[in-house]
Amino acid sequence: MNLDGIIFVIYLATLLGIGLWFSRKSSQSTELYLLGGRSLGPAVTAMTMQTTSMSGYMFMGAPALAFQYGWYALWYAIGDAGGSIINLSVLGKRMRRMSELLGALSPIEYLEKRFESSAVRIVGSIIAIVFLFAYVFAQFIAAGKAMSTLTGFSYEASLIIGVSVIIIYTVAGGYLAVAYTSFVQGIIMVAGVVGIGALAYFHVGGLTGLNTALEQTDPTYLSIWGKDLAFYGQWGVVLGAILIFSIVYMGLPHVVVRHMSMQSTKTVKGAILISALWNQFFIFVPYILGLIGIIVLPNIGDPEMVITELAYTLFPGFFAAILLSAIMSAVMSTADSILMQAGTILSRDVYQRFINKKASMKNTVLVSRLCILSGGIAGIIVAIYQPPSIFGLVIFAVGTLGNCFLVPYLASVYSKKANHIGCLCAMIGGAATNILWTSMNFEAVTGLDAFLAGLLVSVLGMAVGSRFGRKPSQPIIDIFEQAKSNRYFSKKFEQNIARNLAPEAKNIAQFLGDEKESLRNSH
């Protein structure tokens, strides 16, 4: 093992030490409950959220895309950055209102209640699991590459060692330990990425210097159509690139755990704000680093290693190794939490609800762990024997998810006639089209992006499917009309509405309605 490998081992040992310290501390408290979140301040909570979103795609996929296609890659970043804004301003308003009226706490629960069908939840959950696994595979490949650079071992051996080491580290944790180690890692990564970004930016003479150098290398790097004008005039592909990340937020399979505070607190709200601001910043940096890579590292063998190679070029080896260690464990910690989510969705939303309603808690956990284990093994096999590009995997995963959920969400608030058959046709048709389009490479023949093709089929599925089966019930139509009416409150007021109080609000409204009714009857 080389020096960088030893640094990695020391790094992990330090993290383990931090974990041990906070685990002991956490079990001593008698007033604060585990998982309650109060013991972590806004800064730690925000950094934990940030490290979860720092994935293999950010460190390897995005820069590789920019390295390959030039400024065209920024279409994806624009969609990513604008996604939350589109969500909040266009679709969000009506959906939020309807969600409040339905008393739904998560997106999938919202769809189930709006379309009055538990089949919607099963299909949504299964497609979500496929998405999560594809995303995890991308993390595994990223981890294998990072580990290989650190240790000097072969990619295959590094992958197995990397996955094993990090799973041991995460299993060792406990909640507080993981939160605080994420905090330490987050600081290293933020400092590292900002450091690399700043050094590389000035190294190439700022944006002007970068563009001049790119033009000298190949003017088409500056084109919005991609290097060699690969996508010239293909608006379908460009539109797909913008849309794909902008809608993914809606389809993400949130496993919501409701929290209730026993005293006034602002921790979570503050954390979300800090995290959202950072996210906007970090969306663009990896792509710019990919562009810088074209100039600084023209002969790099694997474009997915642009950030790593830039770290070794611009920093002393010691710091570069620490940064790479942090990237490596963050990537694996993301993979680990996604696997955990997939396991929970399968065991809770599919197995316990529909297969074995009387399943014991041990059985449920067993199903969840088996799901994680098989996903992990399949991931290692795919990553070793047929490693696709990280970018390709992430786009496939995000695209499938978007094709499954976008049309049902839109139809839920814009079409009164949309029913459960339409929703199922849209979900299955959209996701299946994306999978087929990608695996058969129909994009090359048709010039139509897989995501856009899936979207068209999904719209068709919703329109045709909604003509069959039972119509939406009267209460759902009433809620639909109510959600359509102009919003009452100001924007700022709305932003601060506590969505997790939706069930209480629904029940209190019912209570007041009943009281009014009985008063009327008594008169």
Next chain:
Amino acid sequence: MNTILTQEPEFAESDVFRGLKQYDRKANVYVRQLLFYPYYFFEFELSAKSLLKLSGKIACTIDGISGKEAIIDMKPAFSTCFNETADKLSVQVEEMEARKIAERFVFQTISQKTKFISIPSLKISDCSLFYRPFWLAEYILKEKGKQQLIVDAISGSYHPL
């Protein structure tokens, strides 16, 4: 005389008025009444084997009407008051049912959020039915009319009806 457990409101009527008024000075805000919403409180002793020891207390509430679960952050302080108030919503979930929901929920949350090797053991160490105060308020905008909302008297968070 029967008594019930409640939480003391941390946000008084005037706090709610000020809090809601800050968004739009032109709005007329009326804080109408205090409602008491039923929840079950369950506290568990947790112990699980991992490379590092994972033990401690974890607690949740179960909504006494819809059965919705929520993890809580710290031990709540309860006070007793007479069971006479008309503004108390009636419980619709039986205690045994709530207990089952709580056990399943806490177990799932632990298995999702913490990393452990063995199946964790959970023992109920405390359990009670309590009522959480919510302010019922009216928000009136001249050009738009009236909108009712609830304000959690403990956390200060709000939601329209």
